Amino acid sequence: MNSKLSIGCLLLGLASTGCNVGGRGGGPTGGPRPEPSTTVPQASTDPVVRGAVLYHDNGCVLCHAEAGKGGKKNTNSETGGEINGLTLVKEGYSEAELIDKIASGVDKVGKDDPEGVTPPYHMPHFGDWLTHQELSDIAAYLFSLYPADRAAAFDNWDEE
Numbered sequence: 001m002n003s004k005l006s007i008g009c010l011l012l013g014l015a016s017t018g019c020n021v022g023g024r025g026g027g028p029t030g031g032p033r034p035e036p037s038t039t040v041p042q043a044s045t046d047p048v049v050r051g052a053v054l055y056h057d058n059g060c061v062l063c064h065a066e067a068g069k070g071g072k073k074n075t076n077s078e079t080g081g082e083i084n085g086l087t088l089v090k091e092g093y094s095e096a097e098l099i100d101k102i103a104s105g106v107d108k109v110g111k112d113d114p115e116g117v118t119p120p121y122h123m124p125h126f127g128d129w130l131t132h133q134e135l136s137d138i139a140a141y142l143f144s145l146y147p148a149d150r151a152a153a154f155d156n157w158d159e160e
């Protein structure tokens with residue numbers, strides 16, 4: 001391994017500083033090894049991270065707020081006059097159901113007072129815009145928003 005790297009370095013040009021890998025720190029006379037990078041991975045392999053990006057890029061955040069907290073006013077909606085939060089979807093949806101919900105949206109939001117005004121916001125359908133993989137990533141992100149303390153309580157309740 002090592003010798004291969006050195007030969008590669010020779011071939012690529014001795015003048016380049018690019019072969020100085022590990023020259024700073026880490027060596028017998030060097031300081032401590034450099035810390036591994038802690039920056040957020042880009043186009044991550046983690047579906048939750050990808051889902052969070054999609055949640056923002058597709059405007060979910062405009063209606064459902066940061067981290068799915070909800071609370072935006074939706075006058076006379078049956079969801080308490082506010083757009084619902086999304087942190088508890090884990091309790092009501094399987095992954096497939098959640099993907100289906102985001103894909104289909106909700107055309108007509110139910111009214112709290114049947115005689116009252118039509119709630120201004122409805123849930124758009126995203127099935128034509130997002131791939132199944134993207135919907136699945138968003139679902140993973142929404143599931144990740146589930147509060148840990150509730151998870152524990154819900155597990156116990158589930159077991160009976």
Ligand code: HEC
Pocket residue numbers: 055058059060061062063064074077079083084085086089092098101102106108109110121122123124126138
């Ligand atoms: C224009 C505002 C708007 C946007 C943008 C929007 N939603 Fe919604 N969403 C709503 C409304 C309003 C409801 C409530 C519908 C109802 O009455 O059941 C809803 C409901 C939902 C539900 C059902 C929640 C439950 O508890 O049953 C999910 C899941 C959801 N939205 C996810 C998303 C995701 C993911 C995105 C982005 C890809 C998104 N929404 C974008 C307005 C929006």
